[in-house]
Amino acid sequence: MAENTAGAHGAEAAQGEGGGLVFHPMDQFIVKPLFGDGAVHMFTVTNVTLWMALAVLCVIGLMVLGTSGRGIVPGRLQSVAELAYGFVYKMVEDVSGKDGVKYFPYIMTLFLFIVFANFLGLLPMAFTTTSHFAVTVVLALAVFLGVTILGFVKHGTRFLELFWVSSAPMVLRPVLAIIEVISYLIRPVSHSVRLAGNLMAGHAVIKVFAGFAAIAAVSPVSVLAITAMYGLEVLVAFIQAYIFTILTCVYLKDALHPHH
Amino acid sequence: MATETTASTASACVGPNGSAIGMPQLCGDWVWNQVFWLVLALVAIYFVLTRVALPRIAAILAERQGTITSDLAKAEELKAQAEEAEKAYEKALADARVEAGKIAEQTRAEIRAQVDEAQAKADADIAAKTAESEKQIQEIRASALANVEAVAKDTAEALVAALGVSADKVTVDAAVDKRIEGQR
Numbered sequence: 001m002a003e004n005t006a007g008a009h010g011a012e013a014a015q016g017e018g019g020g021l022v023f024h025p026m027d028q029f030i031v032k033p034l035f036g037d038g039a040v041h042m043f044t045v046t047n048v049t050l051w052m053a054l055a056v057l058c059v060i061g062l063m064v065l066g067t068s069g070r071g072i073v074p075g076r077l078q079s080v081a082e083l084a085y086g087f088v089y090k091m092v093e094d095v096s097g098k099d100g101v102k103y104f105p106y107i108m109t110l111f112l113f114i115v116f117a118n119f120l121g122l123l124p125m126a127f128t129t130t131s132h133f134a135v136t137v138v139l140a141l142a143v144f145l146g147v148t149i150l151g152f153v154k155h156g157t158r159f160l161e162l163f164w165v166s167s168a169p170m171v172l173r174p175v176l177a178i179i180e181v182i183s184y185l186i187r188p189v190s191h192s193v194r195l196a197g198n199l200m201a202g203h204a205v206i207k208v209f210a211g212f213a214a215i216a217a218v219s220p221v222s223v224l225a226i227t228a229m230y231g232l233e234v235l236v237a238f239i240q241a242y243i244f245t246i247l248t249c250v251y252l253k254d255a256l257h258p259h260h
Numbered sequence: 261m262a263t264e265t266t267a268s269t270a271s272a273c274v275g276p277n278g279s280a281i282g283m284p285q286l287c288g289d290w291v292w293n294q295v296f297w298l299v300l301a302l303v304a305i306y307f308v309l310t311r312v313a314l315p316r317i318a319a320i321l322a323e324r325q326g327t328i329t330s331d332l333a334k335a336e337e338l339k340a341q342a343e344e345a346e347k348a349y350e351k352a353l354a355d356a357r358v359e360a361g362k363i364a365e366q367t368r369a370e371i372r373a374q375v376d377e378a379q380a381k382a383d384a385d386i387a388a389k390t391a392e393s394e395k396q397i398q399e400i401r402a403s404a405l406a407n408v409e410a411v412a413k414d415t416a417e418a419l420v421a422a423l424g425v426s427a428d429k430v431t432v433d434a435a436v437d438k439r440i441e442g443q444r
Contacts, residue, residue, distance in 0.1 A: 029284035030274055031293065042292040052301040059305050063313035070316065072324050085317045105314055109306045133285045134294040142302075200285060 022214070025207035029131060029200065047127040055116040055129070063112070084112070088245065095249035099256055106146070107252070110139060111245040118199060118237035122230070130240075131199040133192060140192035143248045151255035162258035191247055198240050202233040412436050 034045045062084070066077030074082055088111050092104045114130055121128025129135050151159040163180040165173060206229045212222040273287035274280060284290075413436045420427045 024279045026280040030280050031290040040290050040293050042296050048294050049297045052297050056301050056304050060308055067316050070320055072327055105310045113305055134291040135298050138295050138298050
């Protein structure tokens with residue numbers, strides 16, 4: 001509580017200076033109601049709702065409207081939709097194996113949501129839904145719980161062989177098992193923090209550079225830096241979606257084939 | 261904390277001036293809102309994908325694969341047909357050439373036969389004409405000889421008569437014949 005009030009006073013002080021540097025790099029992540037400004041409850045329509053809805057609309061636009069022509073020779077949008085389909089399908093097939101293809105729609109859902117949320121977040125004034133831990137943790141937990149339950153349903157207690165490294169010497173196996181279990185349990189954390197952290201950091205850095213643009217002397221450098229960071233963020237937006245998806249495939253492979 | 265939030269600040273994580281306090285990502289007030297809308301969005305995407313998009317794209321890809329495969333097969337077939345046609349054409353050409361050679365040979369033989377026939381006929385005609393001519397000459401010669409004999413006999417009889425020797429006709433003729441025999 002004390003820290004919060006101190007922060008508030010600090011911010012006030014920063015604004016009070018007037019004309020000085022004003023950094024609010026984290027303000028872009030504030031969740032606020034779309035209509036009016038009451039408190040945010042569970043079902044309140046917020047900027048989260050708006051940008052997730054836009055992501056859903058983009059997915060529908062690409063995957064449904066884009067393929068409505070059903071052309072043997074695809075148009076532009078249909079090519080992209082087919083490319084996305086083929087990209088994720090091949091990833092699932094290559095990483096998780098043939099029996100992983102059954103779970104392709106779930107992985108496709110994750111990939112498309114993340115990739116569109118990431119790219120929409122790059123629009124100026126946009127709200128990046130995937131920069132929030134609340135969002136990525138739900139995504140990562142869904143994957144974690146999903147593959148863990150799937151592993152136990154498919155293999156029963158033999159799923160625990162995943163932690164028992166049978167190729168290691170007998171003495172080392174218990175130690176390795178502990179390490180394996182810890183690394184397994186840490187998966188949802190790394191899985192979610194990687195995505196949210198990357199996006200949050202990139203967007204915050206852009207905002208910091210934007211703050212420097214207020215100083216005439218450094219503003220050209222600042223604008224150049226923003227441009228460069230933006231280019232990097234475009235890359236990050238795709239790469240993080242890709243990493244999230246391919247890790248999901250890897251986890252799925254562990255659930256389907258737990259034997260080392 | 262709750263006492264500090266005024267009506268205008270919607271959350272404990274937002275300061276009175278509207279800027280964030282700390283990391284908005286760690287603000288507990290918004291978590292369930294985000295989770296709710298996220299789940300809704302994911303379910304929406306999942307249903308759109310499984311009901312419409314993915315089966316459609318799979319169908320498109322399968323159709324394309326099928327079209328490509330059938331097109332390749334058709335191309336293969338057409339190529340085979342073309343090769344067959346070429347073979348047939350070449351065979352027809354060779355046949356025609358052989359036929360033409362045969363016809364030319366036959367015509368040549370026919371012409372030669374006709375020429376031979378005409379020549380033979382001409383030869384025969386010539387031979388016949390020659391024979392006839394010879395025969396006529398023979399006849400003329402024979403008649404001439406006969407005339408000569410008659411004239412000789414008459415002359416001889418006249419001479420004998422003029423000389424005043426009486427001699428019968430038969431004896432004179434025999435003597436003339438003998439002389440002519442001797443001349444020949």
